[in-house]
Amino acid sequence: MNLQTLLLERFKAALAKIGAPKDSPTPLGRSTRAEFGEYQFNGAMALAKLMKQKPRDIAEKIVEAVALDDVAQKLEIAGPGFINIHLKPEWMAQQLVEAKNDPRLGIAQQPAKTIVVDYSSPNLAKEMHVGHLRSTIIGDAVVKALEFMGHKVIRQNHMGDWGTQFGMLLAHLNDKLAANEVAETALSDLEDFYREAKVRFDNEDGFADRAREYVVKLQGGDSQCLTLWEQFIDVSIKHSEDVYNKLNVSLSRDDIMGESAYNADLHATLQALKDQGLAVEDQGAQVVFIDELADKEGNPAVYIVQKSGGGFLYSTTDQAAIRYRCQTLKADRTLIFTDARQALHFKQTEIVARKAGFISAEQSYEHCPFGMMLGTDGKPFKTRSGDTVKLADLLDEAVERAEKVMAERISDFSPEERKAIARKIGISAVKYADLSKNRTTDYIFNWDSMLSFEGNTAPYLQYAYSRANNIFKNAGVDANSLNATIHIDSAQEKTLAIKLLQYVEALEQVTAEATPHVLCSYLFELASHFMSFYEACPILKDGITAEQRDSRLMLVALTAATLKSGLELLGIDTMARM
Ligand code: ARG
Numbered sequence: 001m002n003l004q005t006l007l008l009e010r011f012k013a014a015l016a017k018i019g020a021p022k023d024s025p026t027p028l029g030r031s032t033r034a035e036f037g038e039y040q041f042n043g044a045m046a047l048a049k050l051m052k053q054k055p056r057d058i059a060e061k062i063v064e065a066v067a068l069d070d071v072a073q074k075l076e077i078a079g080p081g082f083i084n085i086h087l088k089p090e091w092m093a094q095q096l097v098e099a100k101n102d103p104r105l106g107i108a109q110q111p112a113k114t115i116v117v118d119y120s121s122p123n124l125a126k127e128m129h130v131g132h133l134r135s136t137i138i139g140d141a142v143v144k145a146l147e148f149m150g151h152k153v154i155r156q157n158h159m160g161d162w163g164t165q166f167g168m169l170l171a172h173l174n175d176k177l178a179a180n181e182v183a184e185t186a187l188s189d190l191e192d193f194y195r196e197a198k199v200r201f202d203n204e205d206g207f208a209d210r211a212r213e214y215v216v217k218l219q220g221g222d223s224q225c226l227t228l229w230e231q232f233i234d235v236s237i238k239h240s241e242d243v244y245n246k247l248n249v250s251l252s253r254d255d256i257m258g259e260s261a262y263n264a265d266l267h268a269t270l271q272a273l274k275d276q277g278l279a280v281e282d283q284g285a286q287v288v289f290i291d292e293l294a295d296k297e298g299n300p301a302v303y304i305v306q307k308s309g310g311g312f313l314y315s316t317t318d319q320a321a322i323r324y325r326c327q328t329l330k331a332d333r334t335l336i337f338t339d340a341r342q343a344l345h346f347k348q349t350e351i352v353a354r355k356a357g358f359i360s361a362e363q364s365y366e367h368c369p370f371g372m373m374l375g376t377d378g379k380p381f382k383t384r385s386g387d388t389v390k391l392a393d394l395l396d397e398a399v400e401r402a403e404k405v406m407a408e409r410i411s412d413f414s415p416e417e418r419k420a421i422a423r424k425i426g427i428s429a430v431k432y433a434d435l436s437k438n439r440t441t442d443y444i445f446n447w448d449s450m451l452s453f454e455g456n457t458a459p460y461l462q463y464a465y466s467r468a469n470n471i472f473k474n475a476g477v478d479a480n481s482l483n484a485t486i487h488i489d490s491a492q493e494k495t496l497a498i499k500l501l502q503y504v505e506a507l508e509q510v511t512a513e514a515t516p517h518v519l520c521s522y523l524f525e526l527a528s529h530f531m532s533f534y535e536a537c538p539i540l541k542d543g544i545t546a547e548q549r550d551s552r553l554m555l556v557a558l559t560a561a562t563l564k565s566g567l568e569l570l571g572i573d574t575m576a577r578m
Helices: 003-017 044-051 055-065 089-100 131-148 164-178 183-188 190-203 207-219 223-247 259-275 314-328 340-355 391-407 415-435 458-475 491-501 503-513 516-536 546-570
Strands: 028-030 039-041 072-078 082-087 114-118 152-156 279-282 285-290 301-306 333-339 364-370
Touching: 003 028, 003 039, 003 055, 044 055, 055 072, 055 082, 082 089, 089 491, 089 546, 114 131, 131 152, 131 223, 131 333, 131 364, 131 391, 131 415, 131 503, 131 516, 131 546, 152 314, 164 190, 164 207, 164 223, 190 207, 190 223, 207 223, 223 391, 223 415, 259 279, 259 285, 259 301, 259 314, 279 301, 285 340, 301 314, 301 340, 314 333, 314 340, 333 340, 340 364, 391 415, 415 458, 415 516, 415 546, 458 516, 458 546, 491 503, 491 516, 491 546, 503 516, 503 546, 516 546
Parallel strands: 114 152, 114 333, 333 364
Antiparallel strands: 028 039, 039 082, 072 082, 279 285, 285 301
């Protein structure tokens, strides 16, 4: 049950009762301080203006009219007309017991929507680099949250497997084959091979033109090109799969719907744009002029869909992808995770696709941009020699560093256990550090802070979970079979209780806005409240009655279950002991 929604509905009913105009604003949020109760309704001031009455009079009328006897202990008018809502501890306790005894933690599924999520989407022929870390893990966390909330999610790994870079690789490879050099070596180290080809592309006379010819041949279906291309793709996909396994993300081969998959539809897509008078010829190319995005002088933005040589582009593929997703897959929502630099491309793409009728008015197209990963110097994250960091190397380093951290901690783990734990901590630390930052801003990648057991980090949350688990071990009680009444007596119990009831609010925000950091903040606050509760409210001490003990154990059990659920959605492993 979503507390905020429940309260909102009751207030809406009350407003109708007192004759407030329809669509009056109903601002209802969490109280900022415990003495103001748990939630606050702040609509009286705006309503007073609308209804030409005094804010406090309106507030009184609302308090009179609102039916909250079952839920609230008291409603209190403060300041100019704020209404503070103090919930009934017994009612909260009852909700918590129900959540504890429900595998879904009391969270109802939302009406199911079909949601296409385009994420990870690396450019093949190169190994995945850190730029694709964000897309991969943020996308995966959002996918898991959407599925938990009951939606039908269709993963789409829109791999860049069809662009100009392949022309370059094919030209280089064919030269090697002609010179009788072995092709396997080329494929075993794609990264070096790519670099060699790029050097030739940038420096060698005529090479770039040949590369472009190869692109046209490939896109035209030339069989020799296609065979070689398939080999490149295969090696490259295997690299990505290694990374996905290390990262423990839910993408599989079946989710790959790369750019090449749309090749056959590009002519039809272009034709549809032409038929509607959207795509027109301009200097030999086919372009759509977008007036909505005109510059200061009034020149429309130019969106190219076919180059003068006949080649198609990233944008053409995205138009075809929209047709497939919106018309064939019938997506209610499409979410695309890329770095913020592509924002303009997606804005243009959406405008064109809507005009063309590829997306209907009810369907959403949501580009979810993210900021860059920066080094501690505040510049784009690079290796010491200035190269882009390979994702696989970064993850290996994370595990090594976590092993060092683990070695410094006193524990009775065997070396193998220690290694296994370090692996989970290391990978989780990298993922969590990224997920916990506001998606849209750049963030500084810092090994020391992400591996710390203090602060908003994976190790802190993993530790909180194993600590909660340990309490049950010490009590000799099975958390699953425990069922008892909850009593909310102390301030710490109350703070923890309300936080536990707000899990669904966090999830609804994450799924609506595609912002996993909201879930991270929620879990961090939950863990912090849990630690304070645990310090203030003894469980296994002398003088604690059985009733009190079981009530507190119920809170611990629900905290552990909520931490586990939330971390699982974020793709972060939990451990019973660490
Ligand atoms: N391959 C692109 C990149 O690495 C991301 C693709 C995103 N999806 C899309 N439909 N354009 O930047």
